[in-house]
Amino acid sequence: MSFEPKKFDQVYAEMEQQTRDQLPGMADFQVGSVMRTMYESFAYEIALLYEQMHQVYKAAYIDHAEGVHLDMLVAILGIKRNLPDYAEGEVTFKRDPGKEDIVIPAGTLVTTEDRKDAPKKSYKTLEDQSFVATATEQSVKVLAVERGESKVVAAEAIHIIPLPIPGIKSVINPAATRFTGKQAETDDDLRRRAKNALITSGKASLIAIENTLLSLPGIKEVKLIEHFDNEKYGVVDVFVDGTDLDRETRRQFLQGQIDQVRAAGVYIKLQPAVKIPLDGVFVIEANPQRAWSESDRQVLEKTVQEAIIHFLDQMRMGQTLQLNQLIRQILSVPDVSNLDRVQLSVGNPAQNYTIETRQIPRAPSEKFYANKITVTASPE
Helix, strand or coil: CCCCCCCHHHHHHHHHHHHHHHCCCCCCCCCCCHHHHHHHHHHHHHHHHHHHHHHHHHCCCCCCCCHHHHHHHHHHHCCCCCCCCCCEEEEEEEECCCCCCEEECCCCEEEECCCCCCCCCEEEECCCEEECCCCCEEEEEEEECCCCHHHCCCCCCEEECCCCCCCEEEEECCCCCECCCCCCCCHHHHHHHHHHHHHCCCCCCHHHHHHHHHCCCCCCEEEEEECCCCCCCCEEEEEEECCCCCCHHHHHHHHHHHHCCCCCCCEEEEEECEEEEEEEEEEEEECCCCCCCHHHHHHHHHHHHHHHHHHHHCCCCCCCEEHHHHHHHHHCCCCEEEEEEEEEEECCCCEEEECCCCEECCCCCEEEEEEEEEEEEECC
């Protein structure tokens, strides 16, 4: 049995008909009459209550629940929505040559300017860094303090040290920070994971392995490839993207999580996504309606370069690179009026492609990454 909400027209029609049946010839339902106005007001409120009750009804079903209601529903299975990862980047600290080394401790806070139109965004250093006395610049990796893609900042936006370090003159990020991790889990992805959790409650399945890894922080994507030939029967290649498997502690942790759900006799080969380098030369046409200074042109080129890198970062393992989608991304950048030339070099050994190429396919475990992207802007 399902709940079917009544609409305004249906509620009003039923109210009017009941009144006509009980008071034949005595009720005035002409447009603008007092009775009609009152009935329409009641019908509107009743229809609104029906719709609210319908939303409550749908919130009890995983295929219809949304947002916080879906969060509460899947919590019954012990599942929480995956939060987005952190933006990351690199900043350069500057000093005058001196006689002593300066230590920049892990957790040092650096921020953008706090403005009404652009609230402050904060980053922290990831490790202790020694700034030798004879050096004037020192690069340090940083991570956003808060989660999400919205914490990405443009080049040279980070220039404030809230708690100054003696001897350090300034800080700047020479390049834009990047968000390469997984984004906040959507309702559709959360529904799919919750259903998989029910399916795999008995464990010992490939879906159980995939679901276990995807629930861990830092895992952006998982691809499982099972072999059925005689030589590799029982071997499953598990490719993960978004985490550093070169760190032995991280690899052992992930392997331990897999061992808890894998079937006996199944050998798991845990591997990182196969990174396919992509070099590209893009010649764009700048908006001919405005005068371009050299600095303005460089800013436009940098913006297009970042748009290309972001597009490639968001691609999934095994996803075919559709050139028309990449071109659309470039042309969506303000002040780009046309794309004159594209020259791509993919893989090692390299294969070359031009703007006439429609698509560049990849194997299921392979993922493109931007190696060297060059953008040149020219007037019409």
